[in-house]
Amino acid sequence: MKHxxxxxxSVGLTALLAAGLSAPLPAQAxxxxxxxxxxxxxxxxxxxxxxxxxxxxxxxxDTTDYRxxxxxxxxxSYQDVAVxxxxxxxxxxxDQAGGIIFRYQDANNYYLVRANALEDNYRLxxxxxxxxxxxxxxxxxxxxxxxxxxRVEIVGPQIKCYFDGALKIxxxxxxxxxxxxxxxxxxxxxxxxxDDLAVEGLSGARGALPPGKTLAQRLVDELAKKHPExxxxxxxxxxxxxxxxxxxxxxxxxKVGQKSDPEDLxxxxxxxxxxxxEGENFDVTLPLHDASGRIIGAIGLxxxxxxxxxxxxxxxxxxxxxxxLENRTPSKDSLxxx
Numbered sequence: 001m002k003h004x005x006x007x008x009x010s011v012g013l014t015a016l017l018a019a020g021l022s023a024p025l026p027a028q029a030x031x032x033x034x035x036x037x038x039x040x041x042x043x044x045x046x047x048x049x050x051x052x053x054x055x056x057x058x059x060x061x062d063t064t065d066y067r068x069x070x071x072x073x074x075x076x077s078y079q080d081v082a083v084x085x086x087x088x089x090x091x092x093x094x095d096q097a098g099g100i101i102f103r104y105q106d107a108n109n110y111y112l113v114r115a116n117a118l119e120d121n122y123r124l125x126x127x128x129x130x131x132x133x134x135x136x137x138x139x140x141x142x143x144x145x146x147x148x149x150x151r152v153e154i155v156g157p158q159i160k161c162y163f164d165g166a167l168k169i170x171x172x173x174x175x176x177x178x179x180x181x182x183x184x185x186x187x188x189x190x191x192x193x194x195d196d197l198a199v200e201g202l203s204g205a206r207g208a209l210p211p212g213k214t215l216a217q218r219l220v221d222e223l224a225k226k227h228p229e230x231x232x233x234x235x236x237x238x239x240x241x242x243x244x245x246x247x248x249x250x251x252x253x254x255k256v257g258q259k260s261d262p263e264d265l266x267x268x269x270x271x272x273x274x275x276x277x278e279g280e281n282f283d284v285t286l287p288l289h290d291a292s293g294r295i296i297g298a299i300g301l302x303x304x305x306x307x308x309x310x311x312x313x314x315x316x317x318x319x320x321x322x323x324x325l326e327n328r329t330p331s332k333d334s335l336x337x338x
Contacts, residue, residue, distance in 0.1 A: 034076060036197040049074050050183070053107040055130055065094055065188050068132075072104060072183035073199070079103070079179040080202040082259075084151035084162075086195040087184070089117035089144045094188040096144055100152050103180035111176060112185055113152045113161045113169070117144040122168050124161055126175040136161075136171035147195075155202055155258045167261060170278065172252075202258065216249035216335035217256075219325050224251040227321055229304045231281060235288065235325075236260040236268070237297035237335060245297065248335060264298040271295060273318070275311050278302065282314035289326045296332035299325065 041047045055068040087098035099114025108130035115122045123137040140163070142148065151162040157177075161169035182199055186192045220233050235249040245260040245268070263274040267285045276283040282305055288297040301318045309317075329335060 034073075034197075034199040036073070036199075038195060047071070055107050055127060055132075068185060068187050070101060070104075070107060070183055070185050071194075072101070072181050073197070074181075076199060076201075077179045077181055078199065078201055079177075080155045081182065082151065082153045082200045082202055083182050083198070084149060085184055085197045086147050086149050087115070088147050088193040089115075089142070089190065090193060091191040092118070092189045095119075095186075095190045096192070097185075097187045097190045098150070098192040098194065099185040100150055100182065101185050102152060102154060102182045103176040103178070104183060105176065105180050109176070110180065111152075111154070111159070111173075113150065113159075114185060114187070115142045115148065115150060115163060116187075117142045122161065122163055124159065124169050124171055126173060128175060135173055136169050138163075138168040140168070147193075153202065153258070155255065156253075158252060158255050158258070160261065165262065167263065167276065170283075213338060214249065214335060215329075215337050219328060219335075220249040220251055223321065223325055226324075230301055230321070231304060232283075232300065232302035234264075234300040235297060235335070236264040236300065237288070237332060240333060240336060248297075260298065264300060267298045268295060273315050275315055277311075281305055282309075282311065282318075284315055284318035286315075286318060286322050288322070288329075290329045290331050290334075291327055294332075296329070296335075 038047050046052065050071045050073055053070040053072055055070065056066040081102060083100050083102055085100055089096035089098060096117040097114050099112050101110045101112050104110035108127065110127050112125045112127060120142050121137060121139045123134050125132050125134050148164055153160045157172045157174045159171045159173065160167060184194050184197065216235050220235060224230055224233055233251045234247045234255055236245055237248045238245045239248060245265065247255045247258045247260065250256050263276070263285050267274050267287050271287050274285040281302055283300065283302045285298055285300045287295045288299040290296050299322050301321060303314055303318060305314060
C-alpha cells in the first residue's frame with residue numbers, strides 16, 4: 001500500500017527552511033523525464049531533491065494573505081514541459097489551495113496554475129518581480145479533503161491546464177520564454193498534501209516532423225486564410241516512424257510538435273466529435289479522414305461563435321470546414337510530403 005506524500009503547510013514552512021529562502025538556485029541538471037512520489041522520504045522532514053522558497057511576506061503562524069510557500073524541484077530545467085501532481089487541500093481559513101509552478105526563475109518570477117477549494121476556481125498566473133497577475137482561469141467545484149490531479153503543458157507561449165484529466169484552461173503568454181525549474185505552491189494558511197509529481201520535457205516532440213512546409217501545413221494555412229472565423233486549427237496525426245500522436249500542423253506555430261490531448265485521441269477512437277465551450281467560442285475536435293473516408297487522425301477547430309449558435313450548429317459548421325481539407329488529403333502519409 002502506498003504511504004508517501006509531501007505536506008506543504010504555510011504555517012510551518014518558514015521555520016523549517018528559513019535560512020534557505022534567499023538562497024540561489026542549485027546548479028541545473030539536464031532535463032529528463034522524472035516521477036517523484038515521496039515514498040522514500042521521512043515523514044516530517046523536507047523531501048529530498050527539493051528546496052523551499054517563498055513569494056510575499058508574513059511570519060510563521062499568522063494569516064497573511066500574500067504569502068506563497070514554494071517547493072522547487074532541484075533536478076532539471078525545462079522550457080517546453082508537461083507537469084502533473086496530485087494534491088489534497090486539507091485545511092486553511094484564509095485559503096485552501098495548491099498549484100504547480102513552471103518556468104521558475106526565482107522566488108519572484110515564474111508561472112503558476114493553482115486550484116482553490118475555498119473559492120472553487122482554477123487560475124493561471126504569471127508572477128513578475130513578486131507581483132502575481134492572473135491571465136486565465138475557470139470556475140468549478142474543487143472539493144476539499146479529496147485527492148485531485150493538476151496538470152499543465154507549455155510549449156512555446158501556449159499553455160494548457162487540466163484538472164482531474166479535463167482540459168479547463170487554454171492560454172498564450174510570453175512573459176517567460178526560456179527554461180526554468182518546476183515545483184509546487186500553496187498560499188497563506190493552506191495545509192496541502194502533494195504526491196506523484198511527474199515531469200516530462202516536450203521539446204523533442206518536433207523531431208518526428210520533416211523539415212520544410214508539409215502538405216499538412218499548407219492545407220492548414222489555406223484553411224485559415226479562407227476562414228477568418230477560425231481562431232485555432234490543429235491537425236493531430238501520428239508521423240511516420242513515430243508512435244506518438246502529435247499536432248503536425250497548426251495556424252499557431254508554437255503548437256506544432258505538441259502531444260495530442262485526451263479529447264483529440266477520443267475523437268479518433270470513437271469517430272465522434274468532442275465539443276468544448278471556451279468562453280464565447282466553441283472548440284470542436286473531429287475525426288480526420290483522408291479523401292477515401294479512412295480515419296487518419298483528428299482535426300481541432302476553435303470557432304468564433306455566431307449569435308445564438310448552439311453546440312450542434314457549431315459542430316455542423318466545423319464538419320463542413322473539415323471536409324474542405326479532407327477532400328484534398330489523399331492519404332495520411334501524403335500530409336508529410338513537402
